[in-house]
Each structure stands twice: as structure tokens, then as C-alpha cells.
Amino acid sequence: MTPQEAATLAKVEVLADLEPVVHELMVVHEAKRVLWFPSELLAPPPDTDPDGYLRELRGRADGISLPARVALALNLLTEEGLPHFHRLLATYLGGDTFWSKWTNLWTAEEDRHGAVLHDYMHDSRILDNPVLERMQFEYLRAGFEPSWDKDPYRVFIYTTLQERATQVSHSNTGKLAGKYEPTIGTVLSNVAKEEARHYTFYRTIFKEVLARDPNTALASAAEIMPSIDMPGVNMPHFREMADVIWRAGIYGPRDYLAIVEEQIRYWAIETLDGLDEIGKKAQEKIMAIPKRLERVAGAMETRSRAKTFSFPVTFAREFGM
Template sequence: MSGLALNARFGSPDQIETLVAIEGVVAQQMALHVEKRRLWFPNDLMPADANLDAAADAELARIRDAARGLPDTVRVAIALNLLTEEGLPHFHRLIAVHLGNSTPWSDWNNLWTAEEDRHGCALRDYVRDARLFDMGALEKLQYRYIEAGFNPDWEQDPYRLLAYTSLQEKATQISHANAGRLCSAIEPMAQKVLAHLASDESRHYQFYRAVFGAILERDPNRALQSLLKVTLNFAMPGHAIRGYDDMSEVVRRAGVFCASQYKEIVEELLDFWKIGVMTNLSAAGREAQEKLMKVPTRLARMADFQNAKTAARDFHFDFIFGRAIRL
């Protein structure tokens, strides 16, 4: 038996057996991921080499000048995306403790972490060079977020980790892509950086979606119950950031990410995994299946409620020098 069974800290014996059984799928999906990707680096986007010439200096001056036109709603979205990306240490730890330190799980965790690490680096390079924020205030937020930790109540269930990452990677892809689109006509480099991040998140989403699909095939009843718990209680990883509620509300009102978009993600995954037509389930599995199929309607009602109760108000954030955002 794989070393995972000995090294995994979290999961019931049946879950660990399933994780061992799908190791071939993990290795196959990782190989497919590497084959499809085009590896890039932050310096490809915002070069900082010692021998850069006057043209590079002129481009940096252009970026800074154009970035002054980015509205504060977009700045908040970029700040939240950056802070979320820089929470990477929390996720590397969560994957390691839920899935163990043996291959191919650790191989994926290390590869995924290396790719994700570029996201925070690239976005930080951009916001620093473009002079978007009070960087001291933003850095304090980032420090407090890492210090606070991210400890979702998954009850040591490795299936919930993989269900969560399936949802979260797609949500992050949408957030980066939409923030980038809001930048494109004002400062195209911001859109270029965010598009690179979104493209990576799309491929990571495909990996986690495929792996959780393999779990559904092998252990459907437990997997459906885990998926239901995560889907009903989904929260983006940055929710431990001080001021997160206000930041996410600005992002929602600006159309970067909201309940309607989360509903679309849930619908896409329910359809991809063919949740509605699964058969030969236990009573608990059928109950979870029925509740999962009702989640999109519940999310639609939530979105309608949020929109109906939204009233104009002011938002203030230290990282944009306390300026008022009226939405």
C-alpha cells in the first residue's frame, strides 16, 4: 500500500483507501496539467533586470501614469486578490495535512505551490511598480492575515479540501478575470497580469475538478455529503483578512464576484460531475444529492435578496489612504 496510508494525518480509513486508489488519476492529471501549461515568471510581465534601458523606464512611467486612472473599486478588487494570493502558506499546509506527504499528492502540492507563488509575486510587483496603494497599510493587512491563520472547519475530512479547491479555484479565476477586464481600457498591463493569474487558476480548477470526480466515482455517498457541506458554507480564503466583509461587498457591488457567479460555478460542477443522475446511492447519499441539486435555487434567492437590500453607502480602506468609495 502507498505511503499515504501511513503518512496521512486526516481522513477515515475508507477515505484514505480512496485517496490511495486514485493516486493514478492524480499522477495522470498532473502530467496533463504540465503538458498543457506554458510556464511563465513574474519578471516576464514586469521586468526588473539590472540592465534595463530607457525604453523600460519609459514603459514603467507610462504604467504609473495610466494606473492613476484606475477607480478605487478596482483597486479594492486587486488588493483583495493580492491578499488572497499571499495566503498561499495556509493552503500548502492544508493540502499537506489533509492529503499526506507521499507521492503523487506531495508532488502536486509542491508543483501547485510553486505555480501559485508566482501569482502573489507578479501581482505585488505590479501594484508596487504602478503605485496603486499605501503599501505600508496593505503590508500590515497581509501580515495580520498570515498571522491569523486559515483554519476551515472541515472536521479533518480530506474530501472537503478537494471539494473546496474545486469551487475556490474557479471563483478565483473569475475574480482575477473580471478585475482585469475592468482595468483593460485604462491600464492594460494590469489586465495582462491578472489574465496570467486567471489562466493558471483555470488549469488548477480542471485538476481539482477531475480529482474530486474520481472520488465521487469511487466513494459517492461520503463524497456527496462532503460536497454538500462545503457548497453550503463556502467562503473565499481571504475571509480572515481584517476588513474582508467590506472589501468583498465592494467587489460584489462592482460586479467582480457575487452570489450569482458562485451559483454559476455550482451549476457547472453539478453538471460536470453529473450529480443529478447518480444512482445506487445510500439514503444519506440520496439526501445529499437532493439537497445539492437545490443549492442553485437557494443561491439565486440569496442573490436577489442581496440586490434588493443593497443601499448606497460609503466604504473606507487604509490602503487607499482612507478615501471614500460611494456605492
């Protein structure tokens, strides 16, 4: 066994010890969950003519701005990356355990996020759907092999940050697009609430990991927390789309900074004691992250100039920001 394999095995043992916690969290999660379905959220109100309803929805959706459409496209694609995320979790959280029960439940919940957004795009026609579907195809077939996928601890840290980031992004996109078309506002607020509940699960799990194995857990956190790449990062136009989303005030480095600070507080990283050399170094590294992120955000803001954008998925219509 290589030292890396031995380290992974030790982590998997910690996860096995967490099974009762997973079970308990699942019970709480399901008790709080409102199980909605895409066709229910998108259904015309009772006694409404479905064709007329669809025409009116399209009329309203026509007003959704191009930056909001770009955000919707990127959010949708991120959700449709579910096979990548499922695989990352299923690698360590398999077998006949509460872990795999959680992974399956989580996957079933997440699957509705992509579905409801996809159905909405079909109904509203605010994106060039054939272009969108080809992007999704390329995104899935490109795979997602982050450097951290061999470390189950890092998987939880990534998932914690990612759930929170998607929550913020869906929620702000919903506020922006919902001004013109309230249905998408309702859809995204439901999706965002679910991301918030997933976030609660993963951050609680990592807190438990920290309590059991603080030094190794901190070392993993110090690797992930400086920045997270979305799995779509290699997609054509990804960086420009992210730029639009930042300029629209939906999601950017300051939001990521707030998310990191939130985890530092919740995991009480600053006050963890009794650490060994590795743990102390990781703790110091993590505590220095917010300052660095602050600098990155500030530099981006000073450098920023007005810019014109155009994306095939938004019918190549030009817009300036």
C-alpha cells in the same frame, strides 16, 4: 481509533488509489502550462528606458478606479494566503507520492500569483503598500482553521470552488483595471488561466472520488457547497471589500451560484444512482442549493442601497457606489 479517524483513513485510502490518475493529470497539466514569471510579465519591452517605462506605467495606473484597486487588494491578499492552503493540502497529500508532487507543483505555481501582484503594486503604487503588507501579515498570522480541514474530500470540493472563484475574480478585475493600464490586464489574464487549469485538476479528481466512493463523497460535498468562506473572512474590512467587488460586478453571489451549478452538472450529481440513505439525502441537499443561492442573491440586490466606502489600503479616498 475514533469513528472519525476511521472515516478519514478510509478516505485517505481512496486517495491512494487515485495516484495513477494524479500522475496522468499532472502530465496533461504540465504539457498545457505556459510557465511565466513575474519579472518577465512586468519587464519593460526591449530597448525601452526602464525609468521612463515605470513612469508611464504609473501614469496609466493612476486612472485605475478605486473599486478596481479594492478588488486588486483583496485578490492579492487571497493569493498571499498560500501558506494556509498549502498546509490544508499537504496534510493529506504528503509522503513519497504523486499527490505530494502535485501539491508542490501547485504551490510553486500559486506562489507566482501573489508575487506578480505584489511586484505590480510596488511598481504602480496604486495601493498604500505598507498598509497592504500589514494586512497580509495579520491575515497569515490569524491562521485558517476551517471546520472541514479534517476531511480530505471536503478539501477537494473547497479547492474546486475556490479555484473557479479566483479565476472569475481575477479575470473580471483584469478587464476592469486593464482598460486603464493594459499591463495589469495581461498579468491577471495569465493568473486567471492558471486558476482555470488548477480548477480542471481538482474537479476531475473529485469526479474520480465520486466514482469510487459516491455516498461519502456526496455527504462531504453537501457540507461545503452551500457556501464557501474565503480564508480572509476575519480580516479587517473584508466584508466591505467583498461588497465593493460585488457592486463592481467582479464577483458575487450570482457568480457563486453559476459555479455551483457548473459543478452539479460536471459531477452529474442529479443522476447518480445506486446511493444509500446518506448519499440520497446529500444528493437532495445539493440539488436544493441553487434555489437557495438564487434567493440570497435576489435579496441582496433588492436590499442594496447606494453607499460610500473608504479603505486605508486605497489611501482612505472616499468613493460612492
